[in-house]
Amino acid sequence: MRTLTVDAPWGLDAIKVAEAPDPSPGPGQVLVRMRAVSLNYRDLLMVQGMYARGATSGGAITPFSDGCGIIEAVGEGVTRVKLGDRVATMFFQRWISGPPNLDKLSSSLGSPIPGAGRELAVFSQEGVSKVPDFLSDHQVSTLPCAGLTAWRALFEDGDLQPGEMVVLQGTGGVSIFGLQFAHAAGLRTLITSSSDEKLARAKTMGADHLVNYRQTPEWSGPVREATGGVGADMIIEVGGGGTMEQSIRAIRIGGHIAIIGVVAGLGSGFNPAVLIGNSAKLQGLSVGSRDMFEAMCRAIELHRIQPVVDKVFPWTQVKDAFAAMQGGEHFGKIVLEF
Known part of the structure; x- marks a missing residue:
């Protein structure tokens, strides 16, 4: 072979x-x-x-x-x-x-x-x-990494309810799975990208709010606007240090930031006092178990997610x-x- x-x-x-x-x-x-x-x-x-x-x-x-x-x-x-x-x-x-x-x-x-x-x-x-x-x-x-990572973030760790807001960074594998799963579960979504073409494609898949982060680098502002000033219930953080500051500014009191990648680089440190002040959770996440995978596959089959x-x-x-x-x-x- x-x-x-x-x-x-x-x-x-x-x-x-x-x-x-x-x-x-x-x-x-x-x-x-x-x-x-x-x-x-x-x-x-x-x-x-x-x-x-x-x-x-x-x-x-x-x-x-x-x-x-x-x-x-x-x-x-x-x-x-x-x-x-x-x-x-x-x-x-x-x-x-x-x-x-x-x-x-x-x-x-x-x-x-x-x-x-x-x-x-x-x-x-x-x-x-x-x-x-x-x-x-x-x-x-x-499915084994990107799909399962998004699934675990939203439904194993996030405990989200229909109507709540999820922020998805970029249009890579985890974020697009997150968009598909969130849409099927009745969650509201905001997705970011540097490409208007990719954002338009995400819109056809059910994204509720779109932000071009090259045009709007302070994208926490549109997140606050979309939530009436409250902030997002959950952010799937794929950028790492390069985007963490905006995620912390965009999360609601008691919200959940799932760190799953560092594609934007290690970046600089952040002030942990902000998290203390709004009781937000910051959790590292590395894929998931076989039981989680099989639960995800049942949902994919039920909703015919492609x-x-x-x-x-x-x-x-x-x-x-x-x-x-x-x-x-x-x-x-x-x-x-x-």
Whole structure:
């Protein structure tokens, strides 16, 4: 089989397509022929050597956490799935249910566990899940990280009610999933982007308020205006330090800011006294459990939600796909197909 591999000195030019022996499943394991993988910002950091576990692993890694594939063989004792089932790979292979802990969060694909960027891959039967039949392979591959992150933020941690306001930063994978889930749940949404074209597209998907942050860098103002001065009930914070100040200004008293990314950079520090003054919650969020994933899939099936795949590349053109991500060309997700 062929597999993607990347090693020091890291970077896009260090990504190689290598030959490797075909793997076979052991007890409790399944062999999956990969059909598609989707890109996350974490993957870009990882191949650049900027992701802590990848950069310090001391050897080559197989990237990508999010994949869709078909089960080709099963090991002894496998009962969760069977031959021919179409499955998604779970981002955290050992986070099945309950709250996170060190062991669960140490089982992420790509690093430290070899990822889904290969033609054939062996996973624990506990680390895969069956998926809605009506979705394409490309769409399924977008669910394990971006989809689940948005789902957990809104419904596992956010405890939002219909009519409440969610702010979504940008039009990448997590934010577009957040828009789709929020719209289906009857939440009000405000989405930001540097592109009027992308904002117009978000409007067709149900976004209630649109803000071009290049034209209006102080976007907390429009959030306050849209909420009658109260502020947003929840903000899905993907920018990190580069956008945190505006998020803190935009959140309501007792509101919830879910930090899921740092795509706008580390930025500068912020004054924690502001959070004390308005009793807002600031929570880091890293994907979710398999139980959360399966609850999300039930909702996707019920509402017939179609994940947005914007660009598709052959998996061997992975460098071009990452270049598209770096250029911010996408709306929703970028996918590699096998």
